[in-house]
Amino acid sequence: MLTLARWKVITSLVLCVLSLIYAFPNFIGDEGLKKIPSWLPHERVNLGLDLQGGSHLLLEVDVKAGLKERLSFTLDALRKTLRAEKIGYLDLSLDPTGDFITFQLRDPNQAEKIISMIKKMDSELEATLEEKGCKVTFTKASIAERKRSIVDQSIEIVRRRIDELGTKEPSIQRQGDDRILIQIPGLSDPGRIKNLLGKTAKMTFHLVHEEQPYASKVDDITPPGTEILPSEDVRQDGRKIFYVLRKESLLGGESLIDAGVNFDEYHRPQVSFRFDPLGAKKFGDITTKNIHRQLAIVLDGKVISAPTIQTPITGGNGVITGKFTVQEANDLALLMRAGALVAPLLVLEERTVGPDLGADSIASGRYATILSVIMVAVFMLIAYSLFGFFANVAMLFNLILTIAVLSLIGATLTLPGIAGIALTMGMAVDANVLINERIKEELRHGRKMFSAIDVGYRQAMNTILDSNLTTLIGAAALFFFGTGPVKGFGITLAIGILISMFTATTLSRVFVTYWVNWSKPAKLPI
Amino acid sequence: MRGLQLIPYDTNINFVGIRYYIYILSLAIIVLCGWSLAFKGLNYGIDFKGGFLLEVRTKEKADIAQMRAQLETLKLGEVKLQEFGSDRDIMIRIEKQPGGEQAQAVALQKIKDLLGKDVEYRRVETVGGKVSSDLVENGLWALGFALIGMLIYIWVRFEWHFGLCGILALAHDVIVVLGFYSLTGHEFKETAFIAILTTVGYSINDSVVIYDRIRDNLRKYKKMPIEQLINLSTNETLSRTIITVATTVISLLALYLFGGSEISSFSLPILVGIIFGSYSSIFVSANLLLFFDIRKTTAEKGEVV
Numbered sequence: 164m165l166t167l168a169r170w171k172v173i174t175s176l177v178l179c180v181l182s183l184i185y186a187f188p189n190f191i192g193d194e195g196l197k198k199i200p201s202w203l204p205h206e207r208v209n210l211g212l213d214l215q216g217g218s219h220l221l222l223e224v225d226v227k228a229g230l231k232e233r234l235s236f237t238l239d240a241l242r243k244t245l246r247a248e249k250i251g252y253l254d255l256s257l258d259p260t261g262d263f264i265t266f267q268l269r270d271p272n273q274a275e276k277i278i279s280m281i282k283k284m285d286s287e288l289e290a291t292l293e294e295k296g297c298k299v300t301f302t303k304a305s306i307a308e309r310k311r312s313i314v315d316q317s318i319e320i321v322r323r324r325i326d327e328l329g330t331k332e333p334s335i336q337r338q339g340d341d342r343i344l345i346q347i348p349g350l351s352d353p354g355r356i357k358n359l360l361g362k363t364a365k366m367t368f369h370l371v372h373e374e375q376p377y378a379s380k381v382d383d384i385t386p387p388g389t390e391i392l393p394s395e396d397v398r399q400d401g402r403k404i405f406y407v408l409r410k411e412s413l414l415g416g417e418s419l420i421d422a423g424v425n426f427d428e429y430h431r432p433q434v435s436f437r438f439d440p441l442g443a444k445k446f447g448d449i450t451t452k453n454i455h456r457q458l459a460i461v462l463d464g465k466v467i468s469a470p471t472i473q474t475p476i477t478g479g480n481g482v483i484t485g486k487f488t489v490q491e492a493n494d495l496a497l498l499m500r501a502g503a504l505v506a507p508l509l510v511l512e513e514r515t516v517g518p519d520l521g522a523d524s525i526a527s528g529r530y531a532t533i534l535s536v537i538m539v540a541v542f543m544l545i546a547y548s549l550f551g552f553f554a555n556v557a558m559l560f561n562l563i564l565t566i567a568v569l570s571l572i573g574a575t576l577t578l579p580g581i582a583g584i585a586l587t588m589g590m591a592v593d594a595n596v597l598i599n600e601r602i603k604e605e606l607r608h609g610r611k612m613f614s615a616i617d618v619g620y621r622q623a624m625n626t627i628l629d630s631n632l633t634t635l636i637g638a639a640a641l642f643f644f645g646t647g648p649v650k651g652f653g654i655t656l657a658i659g660i661l662i663s664m665f666t667a668t669t670l671s672r673v674f675v676t677y678w679v680n681w682s683k684p685a686k687l688p689i
Numbered sequence: 690m691r692g693l694q695l696i697p698y699d700t701n702i703n704f705v706g707i708r709y710y711i712y713i714l715s716l717a718i719i720v721l722c723g724w725s726l727a728f729k730g731l732n733y734g735i736d737f738k739g740g741f742l743l744e745v746r747t748k749e750k751a752d753i754a755q756m757r758a759q760l761e762t763l764k765l766g767e768v769k770l771q772e773f774g775s776d777r778d779i780m781i782r783i784e785k786q787p788g789g790e791q792a793q794a795v796a797l798q799k800i801k802d803l804l805g806k807d808v809e810y811r812r813v814e815t816v817g818g819k820v821s822s823d824l825v826e827n828g829l830w831a832l833g834f835a836l837i838g839m840l841i842y843i844w845v846r847f848e849w850h851f852g853l854c855g856i857l858a859l860a861h862d863v864i865v866v867l868g869f870y871s872l873t874g875h876e877f878k879e880t881a882f883i884a885i886l887t888t889v890g891y892s893i894n895d896s897v898v899i900y901d902r903i904r905d906n907l908r909k910y911k912k913m914p915i916e917q918l919i920n921l922s923t924n925e926t927l928s929r930t931i932i933t934v935a936t937t938v939i940s941l942l943a944l945y946l947f948g949g950s951e952i953s954s955f956s957l958p959i960l961v962g963i964i965f966g967s968y969s970s971i972f973v974s975a976n977l978l979l980f981f982d983i984r985k986t987t988a989e990k991g992e993v994v
Binding site: 213339351357509510511512513514515516517519520523524527528530531532534535538539542543544545546547548550551578579581582585586588589590592593596597599600603604607625626629630631632633634636637638639640641643644645646648649652656686688689 | 846
């Protein structure tokens with residue numbers, strides 16, 4: 164009589180039943196899922212984008228540009244402070260690399276005073292005295308902190324912009340230090356999203372210069388304190404207009420609280436916007452003081468509209484008219500609502516899989532997995548007869564348990580993941596091969612049947628543990644260092660290996676024990 | 690009914706006796722693979738090089754020659770077209786365009802305009818060159834982590850000689866898989882790391898089973914000469930090794946033949962890797978132990994049950 168601890172038998176049976184319940188939702192259609200009573204699990208395995216179709220965009224936040232931008236704010240503040248303190252300076256400028264600010268002192272004796280003054284102005288600044296002059300930059304710690312906050316803010320803005328589009332279940336994650344991974348299931352053309360994310364959407368309001376409002380090219384000579392920006396407006400002769408604007412920004416997009424699209428009397432789309440109370444007051448002041456002058460609305464270094472102020476606007480509402488299509492107007496309103504990016508985003512990688520291809524992949528993956536299970540099962544039957552059959556039932560439960568665990572932990576199944584499952588089926592029977600070979604060996608060495616089974620399972624356990632744990636190390640490496648599909652493969656492989664250690668040893672032993680005790684064979688069919 | 694004895698239980702192949710022939714064979718394979726890697730290199734996919742990959746399905750039978758001629762008029766550099774699956778499915782690969790992100794978007798639009806609306810875009814991938822260096826780095830980290838992790842595990846459970854010999858056999862397998870990619874020009878994609886690490890995991894599994902038996906036998910037969918003992922251990926586990934290889938190869942064949950283009954393309958290197966992995970486990974990893982005096986050092990380690 165073979166014995167097996169009762170708790171092992173009970174645990175095995177409970178696990179098998181649970182695995183069936185948890186794996187079940189994956190095998191019925193959406194209609195079937197609705198019919199399951201609500202107290203039963205409804206979770207299914209998440210399908211990766213390569214299986215359900217959709218777009219995957221990997222963006223990089225141009226952190227360096229973001230830092231440069233912040234340093235340029237510091238430059239303005241520093242200029243003001245130096246003036247206020249009446250300290251003479253020369254060549255105060257941002258280094259072209261964007262890494263630091265440099266300037267020279269008229270009076271070298273003031274160096275010490277200035278360094279301590281800068282430190283006081285902002286504790287995150289670091290000033291050093293070099294041969295060529297004074298060098299100001301952020302401290303190492305604050306650069307790291309700023310980088311992190313630039314990426315955090317970028318993710319927030321990306322999320323807002325994508326949410327505004329109303330796509331279903333987008334996933335937006337940070338990847339590594341400065342990357343953002345966006346996954347949008349079901350989206351087959353990411354062109355519009357890329358377009359929306361490619362814009363910084365930095366919006367500012369500037370006065371157009373009174374005497375010389377236009378220039379004919381970007382590098383025309385202009386009055387001091389002004390800059391030339393391009394626009395989409397055209398002159399009568401068909402050439403594009405360049406506006407000459409005062410550099411000083413009167414108001415920025417950060418004061419906006421809402422924007423939307425409506426139509427003017429000629430049914431042309433226009434974008435209306437609303438400022439917050441403080442912005443509304445500023446806007447009121449500007450429009451009151453500068454009546455009959457042109458106010459330019461600048462988006463990402465381009466004038467999108469430069470209307471003449473007809474009456475003071477004190478309510479905080481305004482409209483932008485321009486030559487928009489409806490889609491362009493919608494996108495502009497969306498960008499205004501979602502806010503500006505703190506740093507430009509670069510698209511590093513774009514992968515789009517059509518829904519048909521995904522469905523085909525699932526179909527062929529499923530077919531290959533079923534085929535591999537059947538072929539392995541036939542092989543095991545040939546090699547080990549009834550004991551092969553026990554191993555096959557264990558393998559089947561391994562498959563069901565793997566699906567159940569993947570559903571339960573909400574893991575994402577990718578195409579290589581399917582391959583991982585199929586491959587584990589081939590490897591899962593390995594433990595049973597080891598056990599069966601041991602039992603045969605023990606029988607050859609003259610052991611009695613019961614004792615051979617017992618010793619076979621026990622002896623093989625040692626080997627199974629060693630061999631599976633080493634393979635698990637490989638799967639862990641794929642999981643921790645891989646991305647996307649590679650990670651998916653690592654997960655399924657690891658889960659499959661862990662489960663096989665239960666199904667191949669404990670579960671198959673339950674079958675063997677009960678069968679031997681029930682049929683009391685004279686010889687083992689192995 | 691009894692199962693078939695696929696490998697006779699009294700098999701006694703003299704693995705140790707032929708070890709020098711094996712070493713020469715293995716060295717020859719390594720030199721061949723190394724030579725190919727050094728001079729021919731790998732056929733990197735867009736995951737590594739950057740570029741475009743489009744999988745399109747045409748309404749009728751596709752005219753590849755005409756499509757290629759059309760695409761070449763765009764002057765986007767090297768254009769590769771390949772039919773796969775059916776005669777309506779075409780895979781188009783185009784190298785990365787000089788210039789930044791904008792240049793890629795423009796080029797993609799040009800391709801789409803040219804192919805028109807009559808084709809169905811089943812897959813569109815654009816990869817900038819920047820991701821690739823990270824990919825290589827991550828892959829190498831994964832590989833390094835796996836190898837060192839396994840080395841430590843075997844060291845702890847067995848003895849450092851076993852760890853070292855096991856890892857040497859693994860390095861052999863890694864070179865063979867890479868060599869396979871290089872020699873056949875099989876596209877080297879991100880999933881290639883799956884192929885390599887699966888091979889490594891599988892091969893070490895085989896080696897460990899044999900090592901485990903050697904450890905057992907060292908305890909059992911205290912007086913047996915070490916050559917004979919290694920031979921005995923390899924022969925005793927041969928049936929298991931062959932049967933497991935067979936079941937895994939069966940799974941992989943199913944994936945290779947019926948898994949669809951993507952799965953198929955990375956199943957093949959795994960298939961090659963696993964066959965070579967078993968070879969290295971049976972013929973190389975145990976024999977390498979003869980360079981050390983394992984009887985002296987392998988104490989009563991690793992008894993669990």
